[in-house]
């Protein structure tokens with residue numbers, strides 16, 4: 717563990733590993749897409765930290781990005797799924813003819829990203845690639861794959877680096893499995 721850092725929870729992915737992987741991901745994206753400018757669509761709130769790091773790594777490697785934000789939430793995430801995702805753009809540019817990079821924190825059942833990508837494709841972008849920091853492939857129940865994945869993980873509920881539990885822990889500079897004692901009773 718990085719010696720100078722205080723860890724509230726045992727880290728699953730430490731800050732140095734995140735930084736190294738984000739830089740490598742930017743390299744993979746440049747290798748696949750080239751260095752023409754892109755338009756990033758970042759899903760709020762969870763992807764805000766990853767997006768901030770990734771767009772700076774992309775810029776270091778020669779891709780400039782415009783950045784748009786989309787708030788997406790899915791319903792029926794409990795024992796059943798209605799398959800509905802609501803989307804709210806924050807002042808969006810047209811995506812027609814643009815090279816879109818869709819960024820989310822984590823690919824879980826796949827519902828959110830599949831619906832968001834479907835909406836984006838309706839706007840006739842030149843391309844739409846998906847990048848996620850984390851992927852839980854064992855949880856998938858709709859067909860959805862990301863073009864670029866930071867870290868595949870097992871089926872754990874994780875927090876930190878943008879990901880929350882009840883709006884807490886997004887500010888942790890590392891990813892951690894939420895310990896049972898940090899969950900409120902009854903949830």
Ligand code: 5GP
Pocket residue numbers: 762790820821822823824825826827828829872873874875879880881
């Ligand atoms: P999906 O539609 O793929 O099931 O859900 C994706 C969304 O669920 C993510 O963007 C994230 O907001 C939330 N999510 C899924 N797994 C986790 C997790 O382990 N931790 C946290 N904090 N959020 C998660």
Ligand code: MG
Pocket residue numbers: 759760761762763820821822
């Ligand atoms: Mg999310």
